[in-house]
Amino acid sequence: MLDVAGLNAFYGDSHILHAIDLAVGEGERVAVLGRNGAGKSTLLKSIMNAGPRAEGRISFGGRSLDRLASHRRTRLGLALVPEDRRIFTHLTVLENIAIARHAAAGRPVIAPEAIIERFDMLKPLVARHGGQLSGGQQQLLAVARALAGSPRLLLLDEPTEGLAPIIVEQMAHQIAAVCAETGSGLLLCEQNIWFARACTDSVTIIDTGRVVFKGDWASFDANADVAKRYLAV
């Protein structure tokens, strides 16, 4: 479904990503791990054409994305939840989720009430404004809103950063369940290995903008030196 081949990405003169190859099949869930500054956010932004200058081939559903604008990538079924969440602070939780139908641009969406049902922690908060939520609640809302647009591929940028362990645990179960139910694929950039493992089937590690490991979680476990060398463990 998503095919990234020979991707190089730049901020000005800084060469951040080097010849990245990455594929995510229909409904597949893949984690990208890497230290601070490894290039995880740059990878997701390059896939969305949302910041860095990218060179290389990115195709989605067999179609080359070339210079396609970010909002048109969203219409094809790619949905990015960036690190800064971008919740509408003056809209309620329910209204924030209802906005997803605009991004979907005609593709079927999940009703806001049905999404709320799947995210227990949001249930008591439906009428609250986005700006009144805690960081963890905002993050859950951002993920729920993206899933309400029934993306073909959800791109999540470090959703667990700064969240309490109980929220991280619930988020993992709920993301995995909704993706399995809707068939949505997942490309998850993370530093929290527990969370990444709970949500995905395979893992790619990047270090200074280069892929240094690819495999399923069993092969990740069998290569303990990889985690030691490239991750902050």
Ligand SMILES: Nc1ncnc2c1ncn2[C@@H]1O[C@H](COP(=O)(O)OP(=O)(O)OP(=O)(O)O)[C@@H](O)[C@H]1O
């Ligand atoms: N807007 C920008 N302009 C210039 N350089 C940038 C910009 N954004 C990121 N970088 C640089 O690109 C490199 C990769 O950053 P990126 O944010 O992709 O890493 P990351 O793996 O997502 O890290 P983190 O976990 O800290 O978010 C870093 O060296 C960073 O300083």
